[in-house]
Amino acid sequence: MVVFAAQGDPRRTMALLWRGPDAAQARPGPRPTLSVAAIIEAAVAVADAEGMAGLSMRAVGEALGRTAMALYTYVADKAELLDLMYDHVHGELVADALDDWRAGVTAWAWERWEFYLRHPWVLHVSMARPVLGPKELDSAERLLRVLRPAGLPAPVVVGVMSELTYLVQGAAAVVNDSRRAARETGQSDEEWWYARSAELIEVAPGFGERYPLLTWVQSNKEINESEPYMEQEARVSFEVGLGVLLDGIAVRAN
Amino acid sequence: MVVFAAQGDPRRTMALLWRGPDAAQARPGPRPTLSVAAIIEAAVAVADAEGMAGLSMRAVGEALGRTAMALYTYVADKAELLDLMYDHVHGELVADALDDWRAGVTAWAWERWEFYLRHPWVLHVSMARPVLGPKELDSAERLLRVLRPAGLPAPVVVGVMSELTYLVQGAAAVVNDSRRAARETGQSDEEWWYARSAELIEVAPGFGERYPLLTWVQSNKEINESEPYMEQEARVSFEVGLGVLLDGIAVRAN
DNA sequence: ACCATCTCCTTATAGCGTAAAGTGACCGGG
DNA sequence: CCCGGTCACTTTACGCTATAAGGAGATGGT
Known part of the structure; x- marks a missing residue:
């Protein structure tokens, strides 16, 4: 779609x-x-x-x-x-440059996160033929202002800008899709996961031997019961991924 | 969809x-x-x-x-x-661990890139309710094997795994969508861009003053005429983004 | 007053997933 | 050897989509 x-x-x-x-x-x-x-x-x-x-x-x-x-x-x-x-x-987006590029990028990323959760349909508009409206361009210009204090060369700025966008969009899409799935099927993330993992064990015995690393990362997760499972998963991945990416930017900054 | x-x-x-x-x-x-x-x-x-x-x-x-x-x-x-x-x-995916995690991740990323260009529809299957089939799980386990030599803690591995996926998927989606748009509209990236930028100048005079940073990054692009415009844009962003992300992983490796 | 023009409505078309029911081929047991 | 149960496959039908075509009726300029 x-x-x-x-x-x-x-x-x-x-x-x-x-x-x-x-x-x-x-x-x-x-x-x-x-x-x-x-x-x-x-x-x-x-x-x-x-x-x-x-x-x-x-x-x-x-x-x-x-x-x-x-x-x-x-x-x-x-x-x-x-x-x-x-x-x-896109007129709702207002994040602008801060003195500290790291704080600025973080603020930009969380504003986008909220934005995509508020308007899930935006993620289904293709970026291959951009709309080129004033509000979209304003928000793009502001992201460039946010990144400027890092002092990256132009080609790197373009790559980082895209990567930040893919990261927020990808993680937000998981949250949006899991909310929609829960609504449409009447089955919460937890119910779904519980049922599927039972079937998985039944149909794929020896899971632990066949998938030792998946078992390892899965068993090392802290689960907070107050937040739907997939939402927490996506949000934490987003936070960690953003931190790693910021570290990568820092390597090339100044 | x-x-x-x-x-x-x-x-x-x-x-x-x-x-x-x-x-x-x-x-x-x-x-x-x-x-x-x-x-x-x-x-x-x-x-x-x-x-x-x-x-x-x-x-x-x-x-x-x-x-x-x-x-x-x-x-x-x-x-x-x-x-x-x-x-x-997903049975087509075979990338596995190399001694050098950086080379391994790079090989994994490019295999995925080709995979998503070969099967564009895969990007339209939601990750919020994973299929949990054997071939998908095999490929996930292999990505974990690829990342293991970096020696990251489990929560970081999960975040990085998602981030790598979002990066490849996001960039590949731009290529897929631009190819589809070119096919369906009969208008190549170049024709589309040429027409739109002309309209943009006409309708938004003073573009350079209003969008100095967009103008800056745009004017610093080397354009290779042998590759469709958006495809080159997405591929280069993918390469640069992957490099920055690898630098970020390196900060936490060992 | 008349007419060109404009808003909004009704109707129709091709395509979607799939429920329901019908057709006829096939196999095992009498 | 044939008959009844079963299964593969078809036809038809329903409600949904975007939008083309044409008609009804309101309005402002002359």
Whole structure:
């Protein structure tokens, strides 16, 4: 369900992204009862609540008391709407440079973490054809400002920027997917894991001999029962991974 | 389009994964003309060629000269088929420990890179409810063997393992998505980028002043015309990111 | 007042996973 | 040797998706 930038009329989409909707001048025909902004807001609400799979033109229209087709007066198609949604929510991101690049990168990473948990559908928008809206570009520029105090050369900065993004997105995706799985199947992480490991032992006897290292890392985990299993797993991996990555950056800093 | 493990009868799926199909004993009724193995093979071929979005029960059935419904004699549903496909292709992965952990991790990473470019649909299978098939677990155990010579404590190993996976998957996803976009839109990376940057300049004058750091990193790129733009971008980011991460691991090694 | 124009609706199409029911081939027991 | 139970496979159908096409009705400029 990865989706690309609108292909119908990129110029139109870019104008909507950068100039906002055209000023309403008096014209024949009934007065519009919706607006691009209202549609974006409703669509974000639907996507936040129902996920990317639940984001349908019908659902957005219904949230606004209209039919699906009514939306096509305001946006070219679903891909354009998604571009607008994507750039819109990037306005929530504000992390900027701190004197200490390490503190700055850490703050940036946690802001992103929260952001992707708040808007899981954003992870399903492809980065292969970036939207290039103002809010997305603003947030990219700010990440570069955050990294600047480390004094890395340009090619390394680009690589590190991508890597940080992949790390947060990958870990956040695990949390999002496990929450969705728990909701859709009615089975919590713990219930799922308990059932699966029982089956695994049954069907694969001699697990400990065949997988000594998996058994080793698994047995060395401290489990906090107050947090769903996969969420804790992903969050701790994120923290550790971020620390290792920061150490790697430090090697090349200054 | 992220998909989870089969939920209908996990025990059945686990048996298929670990024991293979049951031995065929003579029974009334017409002889089967298909097999789970043949269906998996055909489904992988369809998914490799058409992507996750093109993987439909109808398409797989057609590839085998049958209807979609014929498959349901062999697999419980599409989710179970996907689990079987997922574990099956993990049999292609063979990277194992080398004396030098750095060389070992590098070899592992590039094997994964090629793997995800060969099977783009694998990136759309969620890690929140792992399949837990033998081939997937074998490859996880081997990654742990690759990392062992670095002598990291167990919690760090888990974090690093996830981080390496997120890095390869994230970068490979960009390549896969850009190839798919080029195929579906008939517009190469270069054509797309050229058109979009022209629109960007038109709609956002003063780009250089508003985005000095983006302008800086962009102008410091060497572009090799023989490789599609986004692919080169992703591959170079992957190389650089991997190097930085290895440096970070080295800080904690021994 | 009229008409061009615009918003919004209804209808229709092709494709998805899969439930339900029908067809006919095959094997073991009488 | 044939018959009844069983199984492979097909057809049909349902509700879901994005969106093309065309119609209804409201509005502002002339």
